[in-house]
Structure formats: C-alpha cells, structure tokens
Amino acid sequence: xxxxxxxxxxxxxxxxxxxxxxxxxxxxxxxxxxxxxxxxxxxxxxxxxxxxxxxxxxxxxxxxxxxxxxxxxxxxxxxxxxxxxxxxxxxxxxxxxxxxxxxxxxxxxxxxxxxxxxxxxxxxxxxxxxxxxxxxxxx
Ligand code: CMP
Numbered sequence: 001x002x003x004x005x006x007x008x009x010x011x012x013x014x015x016x017x018x019x020x021x022x023x024x025x026x027x028x029x030x031x032x033x034x035x036x037x038x039x040x041x042x043x044x045x046x047x048x049x050x051x052x053x054x055x056x057x058x059x060x061x062x063x064x065x066x067x068x069x070x071x072x073x074x075x076x077x078x079x080x081x082x083x084x085x086x087x088x089x090x091x092x093x094x095x096x097x098x099x100x101x102x103x104x105x106x107x108x109x110x111x112x113x114x115x116x117x118x119x120x121x122x123x124x125x126x127x128x129x130x131x132x133x134x135x136x137x138x139x
Contacts, residue, residue, distance in 0.1 A: 003081040006127035011069035012112035029088040035075035035137040073131045085117040
C-alpha cells in the first residue's frame with residue numbers, strides 16, 4: 001500500500017554535508033521526499049520526539065546529540081514506505097547494518113547513526129504531525 005513515513009537526517013550527517021547523499025539513497029530506494037525542512041531542534045522538541053525512550057540509559061545523550069546541530073526532517077512517500085525506509089537505513093547500530101545501507105555507509109556510531117525512521121504506521125503518523133501540517137506535504 002502507499003504509505004508515508006517520517007525521516008530525520010541527523011546532525012552527524014548534516015555536519016559532514018551528507019544531506020544530498022542520504023536523500024539520494026532514499027530516492028534510489030523508491031521513496032519520494034514529499035516534505036522537507038532543515039531545523040535545529042530545541043531541547044523540548046527532541047525530548048518530546050524521543051519520549052518513548054525517556055527511561056532508557058541513552059536518553060540524555062540522544063537528546064543532546066539531536067540538538068547538537070541542524071537536522072533535516074522529511075516526509076517520505078511510497079509503496080510500503082515504512083518498511084522500505086527501514087531497509088535502506090540499515091540496523092540502528094552501524095556495526096550490524098547490511099552493506100549498502102545508509103548506516104553502513106555513513107553512520108559514525110549507534111548515536112551518530114545518520115538517520116531516524118519511523119518504526120510503525122502509528123508512529124509515522126505521530127511523528128509527521130510533530131513537524132508538518134497536511135498542507136506542507138505535497139505528494
Ligand atoms: P533512532 O532510530 O533515532 O531512535 C532512537 C535512537 O537512540 C537510535 O536511533 C540510536 O541513535 C540511539 N541509541 C543509542 N543507544 C541505543 C540503544 N542501545 N538502542 C537503541 N537506540 C539507541
């Protein structure tokens with residue numbers, strides 16, 4: 001089915017000028033960028049976005065990393081976009097990511113892992129709504 005998912009190009013990738021290279025990987029996988037904006041997340045935005053991880057030991061480091069520089073928030077659209085995006089991102093830990101995936105090619109560490117992607121349709125909807133209104137998404 002046609003789906004939308006939410007993607008973040010993280011500060012490690014924007015810092016190394018990899019916005020285009022990451023986006024090309026997404027597009028080559030058949031995903032279309034139907035909304036995109038470069039922003040510097042506030043601490044409040046990052047905390048809210050990663051609320052589900054609030055009790056995890058890596059939460060504070062995650063929030064401080066995600067506010068350490070600009071990110072690019074995007075809505076991706078395509079057939080099975082959620083699974084397709086997860087496939088092209090590769091495993092969360094770049095050490096476990098399959099060759100050719102974004103994280104295998106670009107990620108520096110499990111924290112500086114270049115991209116975030118929604119893990120379910122429900123979360124995709126929640127995450128998209130945190131950054132975009134429906135009129136900003138042009139399919
Ligand atoms: P992301 O998909 O953005 O969701 C949460 C992030 O926490 C994850 O990518 C990683 O960058 C980061 N993280 C750090 N340590 C861990 C861990 N042990 N398990 C899962 N995610 C982690």
